Amino acid sequence: xxxxxxxxxxxxxxxxxxxxxxxxxxxxxxxxxxxxxxxxxxxxxxxxxxxxxxxxxxxxxxxxxxxxxxxxxxxxxxxxxxxxxxxxxxxxxxxxxxxxxxxxxxxxxxxxxxxxxxxxxxxxxxxxxxxxxxxxxxxxxxxxxxxxxxxxxxxxx
Numbered sequence: 389x390x391x392x393x394x395x396x397x398x399x400x401x402x403x404x405x406x407x408x409x410x411x412x413x414x415x416x417x418x419x420x421x422x423x424x425x426x427x428x429x430x431x432x433x434x435x436x437x438x439x440x441x442x443x444x445x446x447x448x449x450x451x452x453x454x455x456x457x458x459x460x461x462x463x464x465x466x467x468x469x470x471x472x473x474x475x476x477x478x479x480x481x482x483x484x485x486x487x488x489x490x491x492x493x494x495x496x497x498x499x500x501x502x503x504x505x506x507x508x509x510x511x512x513x514x515x516x517x518x519x520x521x522x523x524x525x526x527x528x529x530x531x532x533x534x535x536x537x538x539x540x541x542x543x544x545x
Contacts, residue, residue: 437517439465443480443487452480458491461512463535465489465498468506468527478531486533497537503529 439458444451454477458467469478478501481487486498509530510518521527 439467440490441467441477441481441487442489443477444484445476446480446483452477456489457517458489459513459517460491460496460535465491465496465533465535466509466513467531467533468509468521468525469503469529469531470525470527473503473529481533486536489533495539496535497539498533499536501531501533503531506530 437457437459439456441454441456441458442451443454456467456477458465460466469475473479481498481501485500489496489498506522506527506529509532510521513521521530
């Protein structure tokens with residue numbers, strides 16, 4: 389066997405499928421977390437970088453709330469795409485061109501999302517959270533959402 393044909397171990401981690409970036413968490417885990425864990429986590433929104441993303445279902449038109457870890461840097465909110473580009477919340481805000489988010493005691497109106505590599509997304513995050521996204525969770529991409537409006541702590545009617 390030639391040197392180039394020898395077995396070479398590969399660093400552990402999810403393998404890419406179908407040309408897409410690998411998803412750090414399996415979709416089945418995502419479906420299981422939607423119920424009670426999401427409802428419980430929504431109570432933390434506005435504290436400890438937890439956010440409540442309000443978005444409209446692209447097929448049903450139903451207003452949905454999804455708990456996320458989000459970080460605001462200036463006029464941009466950054467969220468790690470831990471469950472991949474096929475996450476319902478991401479598909480919904482992409483279809484709608486934005487959404488609303490309760491973060492740090494404020495409601496933010498967000499514009500059209502832009503997907504960026506994790507290295508760019510974590511650039512202005514607190515070091516510990518950026519390192520956790522890159523090296524512990526192994527997130528490959530983040531979504532940047534421009535802040536186009538701000539409201540008080542209570543959602544408007």
